[in-house]
Amino acid sequence: MKRIAVDIGGTFTDCFVSWDEQFIQTKALTTHHNLALGFNDALDQACEILSLERRLLLQSVDSVRYATTLGTNALIERKGPRVGVLITTGFESTIPISRGRGYGDGLPDEQARDMSRAKRPDPIVPISRIRSVKQRMDYRGKVLMDLDEADVREKLKELVDTGVQAIVVTLINSVENPDHELRIQEIFEEEFPSSMLGAIPMVLSHQVVGRKGEYVRSSSAIIDAFLHSTMYFAMNALEQNLRENGYDRPMLLVHNSGGMAQLNSTDALKTLHSGPVAGIHAAGQLALQGGISNIVCGDMGGTSFDIGLITEGGTKHYDFNPVVDRWRVSLPMVHLVTLGAGGGSIASYDPIFNTVRVGPQSAGSDPGPACYDRGGMNPTVTDADLILGYLDAENYAKGVIPLNMRRTYQALEDICDEMDISEVEAALLIKSMADSEMAAGLVRELNGGGYKASEFVFLAYGGNGPLHCCGIADKAGIKKILAPPYSSVFSACGGAGLDQMHIHEKNVSLGFYNKHTRALYADYDSFNALVASLEEKGRADLLRQGFREDDIQYTLELDMRYGIQKMEVSIELTNRRLNKPAEVLGAIEYMNADFGKRYGKEIVSPESGVWVSTVRVVSRVDLGTVKFSELELPRERVAPPQAVNYRECYFQGNSASVSTPIYGADALNPGVEITGPAIVNPGETTYLVEPGWTFVAAAQGAVWFFHESNAQYQ
Known part of the structure; x- marks a missing residue:
């Protein structure tokens, strides 16, 4: 490969x-x-x-x-083109009003709970760039009012006159019948050919999203149009x-x-978020190959800390209506939570609580942390790590970026003066706050899924993951950590093992069990025809990209719910066609088992009706994955190699410095066991073994960390 x-x-x-x-x-x-x-x-x-x-x-x-x-x-910086929208007459306020609690989407928990003070996001498309067109279809796609083409031409001219650089067409019920959206695109090309206006993109909502939900479909298409030219x-x-x-x-x-x-x-x-998702994919492959049942992923880079879950069997969790920035969208996305905490997160004085605040602003790569000596003036988590002795100023990132300690001391002056503390005390406080925020994110995510932190392995990766993993795990109550192979570029490693894949889906309302008629679903021909049409879309995507039809694999998924409940589960059917009642009953039984596992057996209620809301087909071509070596703990333990150096380091709970051994790449030989405090720096990343933790090297450069209270590793 x-x-x-x-x-x-x-x-x-x-x-x-x-x-x-x-x-x-x-x-x-x-x-x-x-x-x-x-x-x-x-x-x-x-x-x-x-x-x-x-x-x-x-x-x-x-x-x-x-x-x-x-x-x-x-999207965060709102750097994109002026987007205009065409929508069905009468629905002009769908986008600015959003829906229900929509203006709380994307806010931190404490702000989302205070809805009376929640502030709406600045709109990507202001009301002045929304135009309505005369047409109407019912929920089944039947035309109730023909498209008024003269009205369409007029509204297109109005939008162009406002200076729009991208146009979104989002008509009501267009996922059931896209004819009017397609006709508007034809009219646009007739009125404004590319030779006249250049390549103004027009995004049709039914091509971006295959599910109903006018607001989420509209916001999905708007974000897609906003990012189109940049990408x-x-x-x-x-x-x-x-x-x-x-x-x-x-x-x-x-x-x-x-x-x-x-x-x-x-x-x-x-x-969006494709890098962290690739890391979660690699974690899933590692879980399957290494036989690890429950993993909570923590990708700590320079800008953010991304959290994902891998449960028994290497199962990834998906969001089907995720929040992107401040908008809820409609697309299947691997579930992750992003916190503004990374090595480049800026620390500042918080006068209200007389402490420091870390993030969410980041110094990025330009100018970067103050210690990079590239013009950064603000202290960051990386600056704190340097002062605490964890980083080698001469050999950071394999010596590509020499670190300037003097710049770090200058950047911390304001915090030290405001709080009347030393630079070391300020650095310890910054590290503690950053670790606490990331630990709280891990615990929130685990508790939200009904899991206990002590039952999960913390997979720590990213450029700063192995450096902060012990501090994060201490505060989260996690006793076992795995820094995976290639941890500093683990998300890129995940990208190397991805399949070529497309997902196509359609909203439906199918009663697999109708409680009123007490009948099972029996319209097999319609169901199978729908699945075949979604498979054909995936097949066309992959054939167009040069693959052979024999290489394409399909997976059928159904979003299902009980008639009286709003919670849905997504199940995978082993058979992609329905031909008899037993297969419908099998889908219901699978749903009952999954629903009970997620939400509790006491609320499993198929007698209230079982409904399918979405049919989804995943079309993929297997391109091979990165093979991870056996990650089991080595039976034979090896004494640590000779330290290449010693450095004065500072740790939580100890105001005095500790002479800490520094080890090189030979500490990653399988079986090497090191008791903290210690630092291992092979060049690609830095492993910090804090007091109370034990470092054990495994195969392929993987490293296990065990808390002193965890006797299982012995």
């Missing part, structure tokens, strides 16, 4: 190269003005290790896969860079659904 996977983060660009049996991990600072520069820098480091020219490497690999936070950052030009620049360096295959983009596709088959909306 020869392939390249890249995760372009807010601070670092991570690169993972699979070259047959050799795996290379490299990092470079993200160059936001031109992403290709950071990619080339990271790739050149891999080329140096392999003793290959960049062109030869790119000509030899089977694929290049990108995961990027570019769309996420553009299109940036990704095309990356693809052009590949062409110039000899790579002639299609570039692949990681999707937040846990799959990937070519650039011409990717909606901008699907790229």
Whole structure:
């Protein structure tokens, strides 16, 4: 397997190269003005290790896969085109009003609970750029009012006159009958051909979302249009860079659904959070290959801390109506929670509580933390780690970024003066606050799913994961930590093992058991025809990208609920067609088991009716995955190697410094056991073994951490 996977983060660009049996991990600072520069820098480091020219490497690999936070950052910073909307007459307020508690979406828990003071997000599309068109369809797609084409032409001209750079068409019930949306696109091309206005994109909502729900479908299409040009030009620049360096295959983009596709088959909306999702995919593969039943993932990079869950059997959790920034959207996305806590998170004085606040603002890669000596003036978590002695100023990121201690001391002056404390005390406080925030996020996520933190393994990865994992686990009550192989670029590693995948779905209302008629669902022909149509869409996507029909695999999923309840579960049917009552009963029994496991057996109530709300088909081509070595704890323990150095370090609960041994890459030999406090720095990342924890190296560079109260590792 020869392939390249890249995760372009807010601070670092991570690169993972699979070259047959050799795996290379490299990092470079993200160059936001031109992403290709950071990619080339990271790739050149891999080329140096392999003793290959960049062109030869790119000509030899089977694929290049990108995961990027570019769309996420553009949405946060509101950097995008002026978007206009065409919607059905009478529904003009659907977008600005949102729905129910919609204005609380995306707020922190404490603010979401105080709904009376919740502030609506600044709209991507203000009311002045919303126009209605005369047409109407009922919930089954039957035309009640024909499209008034003269009205459409007039409204299009009005939007163009306002200076819109992208147009969204979101008509009521268009997922049942898209004819009117498609006709509006034809009219737009007639009135404003590309030769006149250039490439103004028009996004049709039914092509972005296949489910009903007018507000979430509209917001999904709007965000997709808002990100379209940013993603299109940036990704095309990356693809052009590949062409110039000899790579002639299609570039692949990681999707937040846990799959990937070519650039011409990717909606901008699907790229949001794609990097962390790739990491969760790698965690799922590691859980399956290593036989680990319950994992809580913590990806601590330079900008954020991303949390995901992998439960028994390597099962990933999905959100089907996730919140993106401040808007609820409608697309299947691997469930994750993002906190504004990373190595670059800025610390500031909080006068109300006379303490420090960490994040959510980040110093990013430009200028970066103060210690990077690139113009950053604010103290960050990385600056605190440097003062506490955890980082090697001369060998940070393999010596690529020398750290300036003097800049760090200057950045902390304001906090020290306001609180009348020393720089070390300030750094300890910053680390404690950052660890506490991340631990609280882990516990919230576990408790919300009905899980106990003590029953989970904390999978710590990202550039700062192994550095802060012991502090986070201490505060979360977790006793066992695994820093996986290639931990510093683990999300990029996940991108190297993704399948090419597309998801197509459709809203339905199928009574698998109707309590009024006491009858099971029996319209097998209609159900099977719907599944076949969704499979055909996935087949067309993958055939268009050059795959053989025999390579395509399909999975059928149903979103199901009881008649009197709103909670839904998504189940996977082993048979993709229904032909007899026993198969319908089998689906109901599977739902009962899954529902009881999630919400409690006491509320399983098939007698109230069982309804299917969504039919979903996942079409994929298996492209192989990264193989992880056996991660079991080595039976034979090895004494630590000789320390390469000692450094004065500071730890929570101890005001005095501790002479701490520093170990090199040989500490990662399988079986090496080190009792904290200690630091292991092989170059790619830093492992901090805090007091009360034990470090045990496993195969392939993986590391286990055990709390002193956990005797299970003995």
